[in-house]
Amino acid sequence: MARLTVRDTLTTAALGPRSRVSRSLLSMLGVAIGIATLVAILGITATNEARLRADLEALGSNVLVVAPGQGPNLEPVPLPETAPEMIRRIGPVTGAAAVRELEGAGVFRNDLVPSTMGGGLTAVAVQPELAAAMDLHLHRGAWFDAASVTLPTTVLGASAADHLGVSVPGQRVWIDDSWYAVIGVLQPSGLMPDLDRAALLGEDWVLTGHPDLAISRIQVRVQTGTVEAVRDVLDDTANPGMPRAVGVSTPSQLADAQRAVDSTFQSLALGLAAVALLVGAIGIVNTMVIAVLERRGEIALRRAVGARALQIRTQFMLEAGFLGLGGGVAGAVLGLLVVVVYGTWQKTIPAPNFLAAGVGVGLSVLVGVIAGVYPAVRAAQLSPVEGLRSE
Amino acid sequence: MTHTAVAPAVELRGVSKTYATGSGDLTVLRDVDLAIAPGEHAAIVGPSGSGKSTMLSILGTLDAPSAGEVLVGGRPTAAMSDGERSDVRSRSLGFVFQQFHLLSHADAVANVELGMLYTGLGRAERRRRAVDALTRVGLGERLDHRPTQLSGGEQQRVAIARAIAHEPAVVLADEPTGALDQATGTAIIDLLDGLADVAVVVITHDLVIADRFARQVRIRDGRIEADLTAGEATAAGSEV
Numbered sequence: 001m002a003r004l005t006v007r008d009t010l011t012t013a014a015l016g017p018r019s020r021v022s023r024s025l026l027s028m029l030g031v032a033i034g035i036a037t038l039v040a041i042l043g044i045t046a047t048n049e050a051r052l053r054a055d056l057e058a059l060g061s062n063v064l065v066v067a068p069g070q071g072p073n074l075e076p077v078p079l080p081e082t083a084p085e086m087i088r089r090i091g092p093v094t095g096a097a098a099v100r101e102l103e104g105a106g107v108f109r110n111d112l113v114p115s116t117m118g119g120g121l122t123a124v125a126v127q128p129e130l131a132a133a134m135d136l137h138l139h140r141g142a143w144f145d146a147a148s149v150t151l152p153t154t155v156l157g158a159s160a161a162d163h164l165g166v167s168v169p170g171q172r173v174w175i176d177d178s179w180y181a182v183i184g185v186l187q188p189s190g191l192m193p194d195l196d197r198a199a200l201l202g203e204d205w206v207l208t209g210h211p212d213l214a215i216s217r218i219q220v221r222v223q224t225g226t227v228e229a230v231r232d233v234l235d236d237t238a239n240p241g242m243p244r245a246v247g248v249s250t251p252s253q254l255a256d257a258q259r260a261v262d263s264t265f266q267s268l269a270l271g272l273a274a275v276a277l278l279v280g281a282i283g284i285v286n287t288m289v290i291a292v293l294e295r296r297g298e299i300a301l302r303r304a305v306g307a308r309a310l311q312i313r314t315q316f317m318l319e320a321g322f323l324g325l326g327g328g329v330a331g332a333v334l335g336l337l338v339v340v341v342y343g344t345w346q347k348t349i350p351a352p353n354f355l356a357a358g359v360g361v362g363l364s365v366l367v368g369v370i371a372g373v374y375p376a377v378r379a380a381q382l383s384p385v386e387g388l389r390s391e
Numbered sequence: 392m393t394h395t396a397v398a399p400a401v402e403l404r405g406v407s408k409t410y411a412t413g414s415g416d417l418t419v420l421r422d423v424d425l426a427i428a429p430g431e432h433a434a435i436v437g438p439s440g441s442g443k444s445t446m447l448s449i450l451g452t453l454d455a456p457s458a459g460e461v462l463v464g465g466r467p468t469a470a471m472s473d474g475e476r477s478d479v480r481s482r483s484l485g486f487v488f489q490q491f492h493l494l495s496h497a498d499a500v501a502n503v504e505l506g507m508l509y510t511g512l513g514r515a516e517r518r519r520r521a522v523d524a525l526t527r528v529g530l531g532e533r534l535d536h537r538p539t540q541l542s543g544g545e546q547q548r549v550a551i552a553r554a555i556a557h558e559p560a561v562v563l564a565d566e567p568t569g570a571l572d573q574a575t576g577t578a579i580i581d582l583l584d585g586l587a588d589v590a591v592v593v594i595t596h597d598l599v600i601a602d603r604f605a606r607q608v609r610i611r612d613g614r615i616e617a618d619l620t621a622g623e624a625t626a627a628g629s630e631v
């Protein structure tokens with residue numbers, strides 16, 4: 001009969017925190033920080049993860065690199081000249097191109113620069129298919145065509161062009177002891193960052209001067225989701241006679257490393273959030289113990305007008321729950337905001353974790369209610385007579 | 392007990408109260424018998440420290456006697472659970488204290504409503520009765536005033552409204568004029584003594600106030616010294 005309705009119970013419990021706003025806000029701080037950390041970290045790592053996945057998708061999750069391996073006696077085994085063409089015939093392969101490094105070949109502005117001042121630029125011979133296979137884009141000029149690939153022409157990486165002082169196609173540069181005409185300058189490539197400091201030469205032209213120049217590697221691009229399948233047949237396809245002497249690698253190893261770093265960061269931050277929540281809980285216990293002491297008169301009055309000990313206990317546990325709720329909501333909003341700001345700052349799509357925010361709010365209420373148990377039990381045990389004498 | 396057809400509103404039977412203190416046991420009430428009939432108005436008067444407040448707390452089931460029985464509406468309370476005793480208070484008793492005990496963050500109506508929160512009455516009914524009770528104590532125009540916006544006498548009126556709004560059987564008032572000046576105190580006593588259809592027990596150390604009531608229970612050192620009707624009290628004089 002004397003049971004309070006849910007509404008009466010909640011309004012009664014909300015009265016305490018509402019009548020001491022600044023103290024209530026302060027006691028919510030710890031929980032708010034804990035939940036904000038939790039929501040922010042989960043959102044930030046999810047944002048990073050999403051971007052990584054997008055990056056890999058855009059540049060490299062579907063790229064394989066085939067390189068020469070070693071034979072049974074550990075002697076180097078070059079890739080057959082037919083390998084690129086054979087690889088292109090694999091169904092899911094969308095593009096493949098050989099790259100040959102001209103080791104020791106100098107790349108200079110002109111023939112007067114001493115050959116000891118190479119500037120770290122490299123010269124590589126490439127097949128014209130490379131641009132399409134690896135999504136290379138030109139900053140200026142043109143890529144190799146059937147004609148220019150047979151001539152002493154070069155396409156420069158962006159940094160190489162800077163270094164050589166080349167801004168417009170048509171200039172000449174001194175590579176491998178002969179003049180080459182610059183026909184184009186590349187944009188920086190995420191997929192093949194090493195091309196940035198390279199001078200690319202047409203394979204057909206280079207092979208006329210160096211007929212024995214071996215394939216350094218073959219860049220292979222496949223349809224999304226077929227990396228594993230293609231990987232399994234690549235060695236046989238590239239070198240049917242000696243499939244074991246073929247090295248195949250994928251960039252996903254890099255992604256795995258990145259993910260491991262992220263998860264270390266994440267568990268560290270989750271530990272931090274847990275500590276903040278604990279501190280928040282202690283703060284709520286503190287606030288509530290003080291509130292119970294201060295409100296002995298109110299508690300006694302409630303007992304006098306018929307509140308049961310149990311109802312007093314419920315009231316104070318709920319009050320603490322409200323403090324938790326306030327902190328949780330503030331923290332969740334703050335955490336989500338941080339994720340959005342982070343995403344904007346990193347120029348990527350933020351991945352706010354709404355589930356974590358929801359769970360965080362629930363967790364805060366729970367933390368509050370648990371923090372309220374001890375003060376609430378004390379409130380319920382107070383003697384009404386002594387409470388009425390106080391004040 | 393068989394003499395009256397109707398049970399007393401509240402009754403003490405052989406009640407004693409002993410506190411354990413650092414310097415041994417302190418007996419504050421000794422074998423007190425007291426019955427307050429329904430609708431009866433009585434003053435309990437005695438010097439400070441004579442055990443009046445203790446008696447009122449025990450009458451109001453806020454404290455348990457060390458020995459003896461407390462009955463509310465004829466029902467013994469000793470064997471009741473905390474919940475049952477709380478329900479008895481919420482339905483049958485109303486309290487008025489010297490320090491008012493109003494919630495400072497709530498306005499007059501909310502304070503009076505609080506007195507009915509644990510009665511099981513619905514919100515709307517509580518509101519209606521609160522406004523009604525405040526009107527009865529002359530504060531119909533001050534419903535939304537907070538305690539800090541009210542004088543001491545007005546605050547005590549709010550407390551009285553809170554004590555009567557649920558139509559209890561007994562109003563128990565402990566030194567209700569103790570924090571008020573004399574004129575205001577007199578008005579509060581007028582208000583309490585003017586309450587109809589409810590037993591009123593007013594505790595005071597002031598014989599002048601006690602003289603206003605039809606019955607005077609004089610208490611000294613935890614014992615009932617005299618239990619007088621108005622006429623007898625005047626004859627017995629004001630020596631307490």
Ligand SMILES: Nc1ncnc2c1ncn2[C@@H]1O[C@H](COP(=O)(O)OP(=O)(O)O)[C@@H](O)[C@H]1O
Nearest residue numbers: 410412417419438439440441442443444445446
């Ligand atoms: N909890 C307690 N412990 C010990 N002594 C108490 C306690 N409560 C009251 N007393 C003592 O009981 C006596 C009566 O107190 P009280 O009932 O408040 O008297 P009154 O209201 O008549 O002034 C006083 O001497 C007081 O000190």
Ligand SMILES: [Mg+2]
Nearest residue numbers: 443444445566
């Ligand atoms: Mg007293």
